[in-house]
Amino acid sequence: MDLALTENQQMLKTAARDFIEKEYPWQKVRDIQESETGFSQETWRQVTKLGWPGLPFPEAYGGTAGDLLDAAVLLEEIGRGLLPSPFTSTVILCGLPILEFGTAEQRDDFLPPIASGQRVMAFALTEADPRYEASSVTLEARRDGDAYVLNGRKLFVRDANIADHLLVVARTGDGGAPEGGITLFLVDATTPGIETALLKSAAMDRQCDVTFADVRVPASRVLGKEGEGWPIVEWVLQRGVLAECAELVGVMQKVLETSVEYAKNRVQFGRPIGSFQAIQFKVADMATDVDGARFITYHAIWRLTEGQPAGDDIARAKIWVSDASRRVVREGHQIHGGIGFIKEHFLYLYFRRAKTGELMFGTADAHRRTLAASLLD
Amino acid sequence: MDFQLPDNVEEFRSEIKEFIDAEWPESLRNKSQTEISYEEERTFCKKLAKKGWLVMSLPEEYGGKRRSILEQYIFQETMAYYGAPYGTTATTIVAPTLMRYGTDEQKSTFIPRIAAGEIDFALGYSEPNAGTDLASLQLRAELDGDEYVLNGTKMFTSLAHKADYCWLAARTDTDAPKHKGISLFIVDMKAPGITTRPLWTMGGGRTNQTFWDNVRVPVSQRIGEENQGWYYVATALDFERIGVFPVSRVRRQFDRLVEYVRTADFGGYRPAQDPDVRRRIADLSTDLEVAQMLSYRAAWMVSQGQVPNYEAAMVKIFGTELQQRLTHTATQVLELYGQLLEGSPHAPANGYFEQAYEAAVMPTFGAGSNEILRQIIAARGMGLPRG
Incomplete structure (x- = not known):
């Protein structure tokens, strides 16, 4: 057993933290969030230079052959600094499944530009029924010669507004059970018939409403096999859940750190408020929530990377992190008092990020159902 | 009964x-x-x-x-x-305090106009270093002839950008113990030397930071005696015991949630049919009834001439924390739609529940933090020794 980060991971963490703290004070983050696209080409160029998009890919594709644990270390720092970037969408939700399930041609086509930061991607799964379930997928893909024609609508698609390609989950047939008949497509986002509109989400993370009207996709762009896509979606979701959890650990970490600082320095009744037991109890609960969140997340990621069954652990991670992140931000606000209620205060951004994270990739309740089913059925 | x-x-x-x-x-x-x-x-x-x-x-x-x-x-x-x-500050604090402690001239100058809705008051209590510990406020009021000269900074000066007057607490004696050197004033907001900076809150509303630079106020606009201000501030809280936190504000949110969930259909997913959603709605309904009972009890006590100091604290703590639970539950049962903001396509009830979730942050520390109120319940209510 060794619960410490490796030397490389520690270096990655330190470098990421230094970079974000130096280059991206929260006011700058807010400015990017409030810009028209919510995306900064300059930021993406910088993190590409640091090698982030190539992190989990083999060297043959221009990557640095890291794994999901390495990515989690990075994501925690991204969450801590709320750095806006399409890292998760591009690398975790699209690049990794292409590496795992793509043909040689697809891998050659997609992975080098992803690893070098040239290509941004978005994962289009959720629809009007926002649950992460096979039965929620209704977007239709009909075979037409050597192509498929896509019709339907996706909602809550992060980064679709800036993506060059989309990984789209569609229904190609009635496979009996909802899990049957699902197929994934690698779709050029400039294909005629695709329209993208921005939603306004709490996290300001540019989720989109994407409509598909007779969108033609070559049959060579099917990821995996026709009708056998749902296991790939589940594979992606497991990583998506954990990436979200890792970012939220960073969100919680930042709120904890700044709340402790505030409690040490804010003087009321002639003493730092952190000397009052009421505040100490809060800080103790927050610290426990953060440490619990970090280790339950890393443990699930470790099991996944070790090839062990990890479904229950992933569900537990999201249940805990969804609720704990809300508690930590709440107590952070309570400790900061009035000043934290001002929109100009950085806490506002963390509060909203936590709300979106709580719901993204399944609510705590959704994962409770999954976990209970696994334990009881 | x-x-x-x-x-x-x-x-x-x-x-x-x-x-x-x-x-x-x-x-x-x-x-x-x-x-x-x-x-x-x-x-x-x-x-x-x-x-x-x-x-x-x-x-x-x-x-x-x-x-x-x-x-x-x-x-x-x-x-x-x-x-x-x-x-408003005018109706809940200024008018009743003037009734009790104001001069005849102050009463006749201000109360009829407050009653007619003609004038409004900003509230000048909090300062950058005086929040929950309000008595440590430092904005200085120095006597100069028949005027006081005000210098300092106030935080969360609600309505300062609109109001005609400010109900202001200032330090008139720097040597006395902190509770004993405070006086209350009515200051004309048009007086030279007041600068107002907007502070936009998560609730969507505006409050202000105000800077007071040699602002002059006539002695005749001091309320009651000099250095007795803290006492007036504290007794003004007594006027508010029944209105400390209206439970109906949460009931309204609950009713809107039920109304929304009852018919919500997200691409075939009906939250109203979801057992987890149903359980949460039932729990909230129960909590709401507890809040209502605690609120009735405090109001009934006041109507009987009793002072519900710890009972009113229970209403505020339970009500404000229930509001946080309710609004987060609302955003949760709406799944990903719950994080959509006002003005977004597909936002349920145009982002009402998300907005309510943001606004619910403040009441647990505003107007008497719940930590202080818990101490009141424990010490005054249950007789525990003070820490």
Whole structure:
């Protein structure tokens, strides 16, 4: 057993933290969030230079052959600094499944530009029924010669507004059970018939409403096999859940750190408020929530990377992190008092990020159902 | 025991409801705080004034109606339910304090105009270093002839950008123990030397930071005696024991949630059919009833001439924390739709629940932090020794 980060991971963490703290004070983050696209080409160029998009890919594709644990270390720092970037969408939700399930041609086509930061991607799964379930997928893909024609609508698609390609989950047939008949497509986002509109989400993370009207996709762009896509979606979701959890650990970490600082320095009744037991109890609960969140997340990621069954652990991670992140931000606000209620205060951004994270990739309740089913059925 | 409100109170409730239906229609009730303009609120308050409801507890000669405690209570609960403005610094703090401690001239100058809804007051209590520990406030008031000269900074000076006057707490004696060197003033907001900086809150509303640079105020606008201000501030809280936190504000959110969930259909997913959603709704309904009972108990005590100091604290703690639970549950049962903001395509009830979730952050530390109130319950209520 060794619960410490490796030397490389520690270096990655330190470098990421230094970079974000130096280059991206929260006011700058807010400015990017409030810009028209919510995306900064300059930021993406910088993190590409640091090698982030190539992190989990083999060297043959221009990557640095890291794994999901390495990515989690990075994501925690991204969450801590709320750095806006399409890292998760591009690398975790699209690049990794292409590496795992793509043909040689697809891998050659997609992975080098992803690893070098040239290509941004978005994962289009959720629809009007926002649950992460096979039965929620209704977007239709009909075979037409050597192509498929896509019709339907996706909602809550992060980064679709800036993506060059989309990984789209569609229904190609009635496979009996909802899990049957699902197929994934690698779709050029400039294909005629695709329209993208921005939603306004709490996290300001540019989720989109994407409509598909007779969108033609070559049959060579099917990821995996026709009708056998749902296991790939589940594979992606497991990583998506954990990436979200890792970012939220960073969100919680930042709120904890700044709340402790505030409690040490804010003087009321002639003493730092952190000397009052009421505040100490809060800080103790927050610290426990953060440490619990970090280790339950890393443990699930470790099991996944070790090839062990990890479904229950992933569900537990999201249940805990969804609720704990809300508690930590709440107590952070309570400790900061009035000043934290001002929109100009950085806490506002963390509060909203936590709300979106709580719901993204399944609510705590959704994962409770999954976990209970696994334990009881 | 009798949980039934007296007939006259029920009749009054109906009268208020009729008034609201006419003057504060559905279109305004469902607006967020950012959408309702100050002018809309003022116009409405003038209508309240015409009914004699703006300062209804005061004697008739000051524009009041001598309404009973339970009538006042039902008024607040009904108005809060419909999101209608009803209580301001002017009506809840200034008018009752002047009635008790003001000079005849102060009473006749200000109270009739407050009762008529003609003037409004900013609240100048908090400072950058005086929040929960309000008595440590430092804004200085120095006597110079027949005027005081004010210098310092106030935080969260609500309405400073609109109000005609400020109800201001300032330090008049720097040598006395902190509670004993504070005086209260009414300051004309047009006086030279006041600068106002907006602070936009998560609730959507605006408050202010105000800077006071050699602002002069006549001695005649000091309230009561010099250095007795803290005592007046504290007793003003007594006027608010029944209105510490209107449970109906949460009931309104609950009712809107139930109404929304009942018919919500997200691409075939019906949250109302979801057992987890159903359990949460049932729990919230139960919590809400507990909040209502604690609130009735405090109001009943006041109506009996008792002082519910720890009982009122329970209402505030339970109500504000329930509001946080309710609004986070609302955003949760709406799944990903719950994080969509006002103005976003597909936002349920135009982002009402997300907005409510943001606004619910403040009440647990504003107007008496729940930590301090818990100490009151433990020490004053349960007789534990003070820490």
